[in-house]
Amino acid sequence: MTGSVAEAQSADTFPKLLARNAKIRGSRPAMREKDFGIWQSWTWAEVQDEIRALACGLKSLGLNEGDKVVICGDNRPRLYWSMTAVQAAGGIPVPVYQDSVAEEMKFIYEHAEARFGIVEDQEQVDKVLEIMEGLPGLEHVIYDDTRGLRNYDQSFLHDFEAIQEMGRKYDADNPSYYVDAVASKSGSDVCIMLYTSGTTGRPKGVMLTNDNLIVTADNCTKLEGLTDQDSILAYLPMAWVGDNIFSFAQSYTTGYCVNCPESSETVLDDLREVGPSYFFAPPRIFENILTTATIRIEDAAKIKQRMFHYFMDVAKRVGMDILDGKPVSFGDRFLYWLGDILVFGPLKNVLGLSKIKLAYTGGVAIGPDIFVFYRSLGLNLKQLYGSTEASVFITIQRNGEVRPDTSGKAALGVELKIAENGEILFRGPGVFEAYYKNDEATRETKTDDGWVHTGDAGFLDEDDDLHIIDRAKDVGKLTGGAMFAPNFIENKLKFFPHIREAVTFGDGRDNVTAFINIDLESVGNWAERRNIAYSGYTDLASQPGVAELIQECVEKVNADLAEDPHLSASQIKRFLILHKELDADDGELTRTRKVRRNIIFERYGELIEALYSDKTNCEVEATVTFEDGRTGTIRADLQIHDAKTAEASHTMAAE
Amino acid sequence: MSQERRIGDVILNVENVSLSFGGVKALTNISFDVREGEIRAIIGPNGAGKSSMLNCINGFYKPTEGRITFKGESHAQMETHQAASQGIARTFQNIALFRGMTTLDNVMTGRNLKMKRNFLWQALYYGPAVKEELEHREAAERVIDFLEIESIRKTVVGRLPYGLQKRVELARALAAEPDMLLLDEPMAGMNHEEKEDMCRYILDVNEEFGTTIVLIEHDMSVVMDISDRVVVLDYGEKIADGEPDDVRANQRVIDAYLGVQHD
Numbered sequence: 001m002t003g004s005v006a007e008a009q010s011a012d013t014f015p016k017l018l019a020r021n022a023k024i025r026g027s028r029p030a031m032r033e034k035d036f037g038i039w040q041s042w043t044w045a046e047v048q049d050e051i052r053a054l055a056c057g058l059k060s061l062g063l064n065e066g067d068k069v070v071i072c073g074d075n076r077p078r079l080y081w082s083m084t085a086v087q088a089a090g091g092i093p094v095p096v097y098q099d100s101v102a103e104e105m106k107f108i109y110e111h112a113e114a115r116f117g118i119v120e121d122q123e124q125v126d127k128v129l130e131i132m133e134g135l136p137g138l139e140h141v142i143y144d145d146t147r148g149l150r151n152y153d154q155s156f157l158h159d160f161e162a163i164q165e166m167g168r169k170y171d172a173d174n175p176s177y178y179v180d181a182v183a184s185k186s187g188s189d190v191c192i193m194l195y196t197s198g199t200t201g202r203p204k205g206v207m208l209t210n211d212n213l214i215v216t217a218d219n220c221t222k223l224e225g226l227t228d229q230d231s232i233l234a235y236l237p238m239a240w241v242g243d244n245i246f247s248f249a250q251s252y253t254t255g256y257c258v259n260c261p262e263s264s265e266t267v268l269d270d271l272r273e274v275g276p277s278y279f280f281a282p283p284r285i286f287e288n289i290l291t292t293a294t295i296r297i298e299d300a301a302k303i304k305q306r307m308f309h310y311f312m313d314v315a316k317r318v319g320m321d322i323l324d325g326k327p328v329s330f331g332d333r334f335l336y337w338l339g340d341i342l343v344f345g346p347l348k349n350v351l352g353l354s355k356i357k358l359a360y361t362g363g364v365a366i367g368p369d370i371f372v373f374y375r376s377l378g379l380n381l382k383q384l385y386g387s388t389e390a391s392v393f394i395t396i397q398r399n400g401e402v403r404p405d406t407s408g409k410a411a412l413g414v415e416l417k418i419a420e421n422g423e424i425l426f427r428g429p430g431v432f433e434a435y436y437k438n439d440e441a442t443r444e445t446k447t448d449d450g451w452v453h454t455g456d457a458g459f460l461d462e463d464d465d466l467h468i469i470d471r472a473k474d475v476g477k478l479t480g481g482a483m484f485a486p487n488f489i490e491n492k493l494k495f496f497p498h499i500r501e502a503v504t505f506g507d508g509r510d511n512v513t514a515f516i517n518i519d520l521e522s523v524g525n526w527a528e529r530r531n532i533a534y535s536g537y538t539d540l541a542s543q544p545g546v547a548e549l550i551q552e553c554v555e556k557v558n559a560d561l562a563e564d565p566h567l568s569a570s571q572i573k574r575f576l577i578l579h580k581e582l583d584a585d586d587g588e589l590t591r592t593r594k595v596r597r598n599i600i601f602e603r604y605g606e607l608i609e610a611l612y613s614d615k616t617n618c619e620v621e622a623t624v625t626f627e628d629g630r631t632g633t634i635r636a637d638l639q640i641h642d643a644k645t646a647e648a649s650h651t652m653a654a655e
Numbered sequence: 656m657s658q659e660r661r662i663g664d665v666i667l668n669v670e671n672v673s674l675s676f677g678g679v680k681a682l683t684n685i686s687f688d689v690r691e692g693e694i695r696a697i698i699g700p701n702g703a704g705k706s707s708m709l710n711c712i713n714g715f716y717k718p719t720e721g722r723i724t725f726k727g728e729s730h731a732q733m734e735t736h737q738a739a740s741q742g743i744a745r746t747f748q749n750i751a752l753f754r755g756m757t758t759l760d761n762v763m764t765g766r767n768l769k770m771k772r773n774f775l776w777q778a779l780y781y782g783p784a785v786k787e788e789l790e791h792r793e794a795a796e797r798v799i800d801f802l803e804i805e806s807i808r809k810t811v812v813g814r815l816p817y818g819l820q821k822r823v824e825l826a827r828a829l830a831a832e833p834d835m836l837l838l839d840e841p842m843a844g845m846n847h848e849e850k851e852d853m854c855r856y857i858l859d860v861n862e863e864f865g866t867t868i869v870l871i872e873h874d875m876s877v878v879m880d881i882s883d884r885v886v887v888l889d890y891g892e893k894i895a896d897g898e899p900d901d902v903r904a905n906q907r908v909i910d911a912y913l914g915v916q917h918d
Binding site (some may be wrong): 034035036037038147150152262265266268 | 782792793796797799800801803804806808848853858859863
């Protein structure tokens with residue numbers, strides 16, 4: 001770290017950190033974006049100029065102290081700059097998920113009382129225009145990409161560059177404005193508002209202060225030893241708290257470079273080109289990367305396949321120990337070294353992961369096989385547990401103490417405790433200020449002495465590692481009295497590449513049943529290999545061969561559950577494969593792909609009843625929402641399948 | 656939208672064009688004009704002579720009678736390469752891309768007419784040839800960016816789904832920076848979403864570059880939504896010409912599309 005401590009301490013807001021970075025590492029790259037096929041880059045000094053111009057532009061457009069500014073779009077440098085510019089001008093940025101439908105967006109604009117919006121392109125402008133009528137408070141909308149917007153002549157629409165131009169004029173006339181405005185803010189001021197997607201009810205606006213983000217970011221940097229030589233790929237939604245830490249706060253506190261992909265479809269290619277040293281991805285991305293690699297290996301020549309499998313076995317045996325610095329025999333070390341040259345190195349290179357120093361995953365449980373696969377390749381993949389209310393980090397796995405089944409120890413400065421009902425509580429520097437305009441929810445979540453209820457059930461083991469069982473409110477009981485933890489079972493199902501999504505039922509029932517969504521890519525590939533023709537998701541899902549395939553997976557999970565004395569009663573008795581993919585646009589999932597159980601209960605009640613009857617099939621109609629907001633229906637006749645359950649291997653001695 | 660502003664004078668004038676193949680009359684005495692900056696649609700049932708009309712405009716077919724005037728220059732007979740160098744680019748009904756080449760290479764072929772160095776220079780890739788290549792690559796990248804096909808830049812075209820191939824073809828045509836773009840059924844065989852995307856791109860091209868667009872299309876609703884004026888052909892004859900709403904109400908058009916009872 002280059003910055004002097006005194007300077008770092010006085011830099012208690014992001015605009016101040018920006019000034020510091022521009023001063024001490026002004027010529028180092030702060031941001032890159034692939035545009036027109038070439039990586040364009042901006043140094044910290046250049047970024048400061050851009051931000052200063054925009055901040056002054058916003059001021060001259062009439063932004064007042066405390067005004068909310070909605071920011072919506074893909075990860076584009078200008079949108080990241082907008083966040084700092086809004087903060088510098090005294091406003092509060094409110095990033096919104098770019099794939100939200102107009103109605104969801106309207107709620108946030110309304111609730112946040114946004115006066116300004118800074119959006120990416122025509123698609124987002126169109127969405128705003130659609131909801132504009134019901135939003136008397138919204139006064140100005142600024143867009144980044146002018147494409148297709150030439151004939152939009154509304155006076156409240158502004159080109160990003162035009163606003164910056166205005167700002168430069170304003171700055172020339174009022175040279176002290178920017179400096180004074182930045183100096184007037186301090187660490188305890190709210191610097192961002194993030195709406196949590198919420199598995200129940202309307203989203204809540206979480207207010208985080210400069211201190212929340214900066215201290216949390218700094219603690220992680222210290223723990224992991226990150227420097228301004230690191231780099232990261234910014235590809236996760238800007239509205240998600242994680243992206244605010246990894247691609248924004250930590251970049252400002254540490255000074256590393258943030259790379260923006262060319263488009264959302266090119267992320268994997270861009271990852272390969274950038275070769276970041278710091279990486280966060282939800283388990284789903286690691287699964288996807290592994291699935292693609294596996295498919296390609298299956299298509300490779302026999303000799304390559306044998307080489308791959310041989311060295312992967314070596315890696316599985318000793319790779320994790322080598323990474324954790326445990327003693328490993330010379331022979332195995334040699335084999336691993338050879339494997340690294342022949343297989344692991346090239347594989348990591350193809351995946352764009354060869355420079356990785358630190359990779360995190362979190363959000364939902366990652367399959368142990370997948371986790372072990374990456375770690376045994378020598379990739380330092382670690383799990384963390386976090387939430388928006390904590391500015392991400394609640395627990396982080398420590399180097400050398402990584403196990404697939406835990407979420408690690410409390411992050412620096414964070415305290416953990418488990419309530420009597422099993423709920424996890426935490427307290428720390430990242431704890432949010434309050435929910436915006438929702439004191440009731442704030443009181444429910446945050447106690448007066450700063451403890452926050454996570455709503456997750458879990459326990460601490462003898463090493464103080466946190467294990468998460470499930471959402472506390474989802475944990476139920478079977479009529480036999482045994483515990484039923486739906487997410488836990490669903491995760492086990494989802495660890496199979498063929499299963500994309502699963503919903504289990506069992507609370508207050510005699511036994512457990514499940515809805516399954518197949519993974520179109522993985523099952524599609526399986527079907528192709530067997531020359532099974534299909535026309536689309538619904539058709540593929542109804543193939544008898546696919547049902548057998550899924551049945552195997554379900555029965556493996558059952559065998560697994562039978563091993564666990566607490567959960568052997570939760571084996572899946574009957575299941576069906578849904579005719580449509582659960583989708584956030586239909587409200588069945590949140591934007592972060594968590595299942596909304598109450599909606600599923602409501603919409604598929606008939607199917608659930610069928611699972612608990614003797615029926616072998618059930619006719620359904622489902623409403624689907626297309627991307628443009630129109631709706632249609634899908635009709636199908638679903639087969640219900642019985643799965644074999646295994647004998648419990650332990651007698652439940654304790655109960 | 657302020658359409659008056661963007662639509663200029665007549666850029667293409669088709670006068671009394673007829674085309675026959677031996678005894679078969681494909682086109683009979685067709686006249687219409689296209690103004691600068693407008694989106695002009697040619698519609699009609701199967702075999703109405705739409706593609707033949709387009710082929711006449713870009714010089715692929717030579718009209719047996721009549722004249723076609725483009726940018727004030729009148730041609731009774733025109734060669735395809737002359738049409739291209741005058742600023743007419745086109746796409747094809749049944750996709751005519753180089754299937755073994757990548758998207759980027761295909762788009763670069765659209766720049767071919769603009770390249771000054773001969774193939775020896777290009778093969779040596781030295782001095783001015785490098786500079787030229789870079790300029791053209793940039794132009795190609797702009798088109799790729801515009802049509803949002805970055806993710807398939809390096810993908811071999813033959814492996815792409817149909818909808819994307821259509822888009823690559825449009826990209827290649829656009830790379831030539833044409834004054835007039837001829838699109839032969841740009842939306843044929845696409846699903847609803849792909850059609851909407853394609854409409855968006857056509858409108859964007861027209862708006863952003865001011866390119867005049869002549870398109871043939873089957874899908875009436877698409878045509879009516881995006882075009883400024885429509886020509887309707889049936890059995891090689893023009894049966895209507897005008898703004899979408901007028902054409903839609905025209906009895907002869909309705910008859911041609913829905914069929915009419917012959918006594």
